[in-house]
Amino acid sequence: MLDLKWIRENPEAFDAAMQRRGLPPQSEDLLKVDAYRRSVQTEMQELQARRNAAAKEIGKVKASGGDADALIREVADLKDEAQRNTELERELQETLDAKLSVLPNILADDVPEGESxxxxxxxxxxxxxxxxxxxxxxxxxxxxxxxxxxxxxxxxxxxxxxxxxxxxxxxxxxxxxxxxxxxxxxxxxxxxxxxxxxxxxxxxxxxxxxxxxxxxxxxxxxxxxxxxxxxxxxxxxxxxxxxxxxxxxxxxxxxxxxxxxxxxxxxxxxxxxxxxxxxxxxxxxxxxxxxxxxxxxxxxxxxxxxxxxxxxxxxxxxxxxxxxxxxxxxxxxxxxxxxxxxxxxxxxxxxxxxxxxxxxxxxxxxxxxxxxxxxxxxxxxxxxxxxxxxxxxxxxxxxxxxxxxxxxxxxxxxxxxxxxxxxx
Known part of the structure; x- marks a missing residue:
């Protein structure tokens, strides 16, 4: 398996390495999926932060005798959305792993060029x-x-x-x-x-x-x-x-x-x-x-x-x-x-x-x-x-x-x- 972090930081070098293997450029497709997966992860973190904040607000509202129903519904909705994002993130990770799993190793610099x-x-x-x-x-x-x-x-x-x-x-x-x-x-x-x-x-x-x-x-x-x-x-x-x-x-x-x-x-x-x-x-x-x-x-x-x-x-x-x-x-x-x-x-x-x-x-x-x-x-x-x-x-x-x-x-x-x- 190849190092995704290295691919992210060196897309041109990665494509050149794959070209030595007789493959077309791979970085654009991989990094597109990776970027989507990372955006979903960021959204999941933001949802979790909002859930935590809303849960604290619920405690304060109840302590003061107020109506917390709207906040409770929001927390439930946030939980559902977080579960959907978790499933989406898992599917994107599986897609990424599947793409990486069929890509060959990067050749050493001193391997001679040749087709057969x-x-x-x-x-x-x-x-x-x-x-x-x-x-x-x-x-x-x-x-x-x-x-x-x-x-x-x-x-x-x-x-x-x-x-x-x-x-x-x-x-x-x-x-x-x-x-x-x-x-x-x-x-x-x-x-x-x-x-x-x-x-x-x-x-x-x-x-x-x-x-x-x-x-x-x-x-x-x-x-x-x-x-x-x-x-x-x-x-x-x-x-x-x-x-x-x-x-x-x-x-x-x-x-x-x-x-x-x-x-x-x-x-x-x-x-x-x-x-x-x-x-x-x-x-x-x-x-x-x-x-x-x-x-x-x-x-x-x-x-x-x-x-x-x-x-x-x-x-x-x-x-x-x-x-x-x-x-x-x-x-x-x-x-x-x-x-x-x-x-x-x-x-x-x-x-x-x-x-x-x-x-x-x-x-x-x-x-x-x-x-x-x-x-x-x-x-x-x-x-x-x-x-x-x-x-x-x-x-x-x-x-x-x-x-x-x-x-x-x-x-x-x-x-x-x-x-x-x-x-x-």
Whole structure:
């Protein structure tokens, strides 16, 4: 949610910020409703002052033996009018909140301009792209040939965009998740959390998925949804709370299943398990102060990168342009891993600084040391990493000519000492 006071004081800057998001000017419409709401509030205060004064007059008139009927009727009329204004003020506030709730976050000044992912800016490339003396296969070709990845049976069970993994491929996926969580918790200072994967709509509103992106969600009940990412429950752990500055930064991580309808990706990445309705992800969330959020963003991205470095996977980091940055983010780094089967880089992590955008929606604050008042926290989130996509990357980068798959050294302890996966 955006700061209405800032919009009121900086309408031109606000419209310019929305223009960077590809939206027309918004300030005139918003401020018109806001001005009406504020005038109603002023009128309510004036009515209350008159009611108080009239009530005192009634007491004086009665004390002197006079007729107070006219004053009593006036007080009753003022009460009715105040109730109407209260209802009107509530309706105007709801209208204002609804308008604000679908407006995206204001981008950081250093986010590059651009309309789509083609204008994202590459920052660095890390690692050597592997070379093969044979034509590398895609992950689903390898998995099916090994008899350990079954899309046909998954389709019978659940429909398209699902997979059944088994044997050592299933174990490799589990090993990757355990490895990621261990690195983040034992070395990077993140607290492991096992949150619910079903949340209320208020939690999804808090992190910005509702109301704008409801079609991407799986709704299971009257007010229950499957999480699209563990960012939702992890970030909402501080909802409607006031933290001490000494509690920050708060760093959380979780390995969960995630669920997305992929409503806007019909016909996109249909082969294999690159884009699925159900997938596993290790998520990182940071809650920090405004002064430290930019530094925390770099740190979080480095934590995600370190997983890829330890797995020996080549990758690149890009900063998303204005037209490709997500709804709730001020600035986003995408980490893209090299996939030999596709001969290209594909996203494996997205690390975003949301500033106080989510905190305002969640009413999450902290009390700066030495100050009486409170301020909104800044929230950040990032994949550390998408487990299924990391599985894809390991399979494709470590494939051998005979279709077997070497195990990265970092994962050998998690695989019980196994160094490669072969067909039985």
């Amino acid at each position: 992912e083609e204008q994202n800016v590459e920052l660095r490339r890390i690692g050597d792209i592997p070379t093969f003396d044979f034509k590398p296969k895609e992950h689903y070709e390898l998995g099916e040939a090994l008899g350990l990845m079954d899309f046909e049976t998954a389709a019978k069970l659940s429909g398209s965009r699902f997979v059944v993994t088994s044997g050592q491929i299933a174990r490799l996926e589990r090993a990757l998740a355990a490895f990621m969580v261990d690195v983040h918790t034992l070395e990077k200072g993140y607290l492991e959390v096992s949150p619910p994967v079903m949340v209320r709509g208020s939690s999804l509103f808090g992190t910005g998925q509702l109301p704008k992106f409801e079609e991407d969600l799986y709704k299971t009940g009257e007010d229950q949804y499957m999480i699209p990412t563990a960012e939702v429950p992890l970030t909402n752990l501080v909802r409607e709370s006031i933290l001490g500055e000494d509690e920050l930064p708060k760093r959380l991580t979780a390995h969960t299943l995630c669920f997305r309808s992929e409503a806007g990706s019909a016909g996109k990445d249909t082969a294999g398990m690159l884009r699925q309705h159900q997938f596993a992800k290790v998520e990182m969330v940071s809650i920090t102060t405004p002064e430290k959020s930019a530094e925390e963003h770099e740190r979080m991205t480095a934590c995600a990168e370190d997983i890829l470095k330890r797995l020996g996977l080549a990758y690149r980091v890009v900063v998303l342009c204005s037209g490709d940055t997500g709804f709730g983010a001020r600035k986003t780094y995408d980490i893209e891993v090299w996939l030999p089967g596709q001969n290209t880089y594909r996203e494996i992590s997205s690390c975003s600084n949301c500033g106080d955008f989510q905190a305002r929606r969640m009413k999450a604050r902290y009390r700066p040391e030495g100050e009486k008042g409170t301020s909104f926290v800044h929230t950040l989130n990032g994949s550390g990493l998408a487990v299924g996509r990391t599985l894809i990357a390991v399979m494709e980068n470590y494939q051998q000519a005979d279709g077997s798959i070497k195990i990265p050294e970092a994962l050998v302890p998690y695989m019980g000492g196994m160094t490669e996966i072969r067909a039985k």
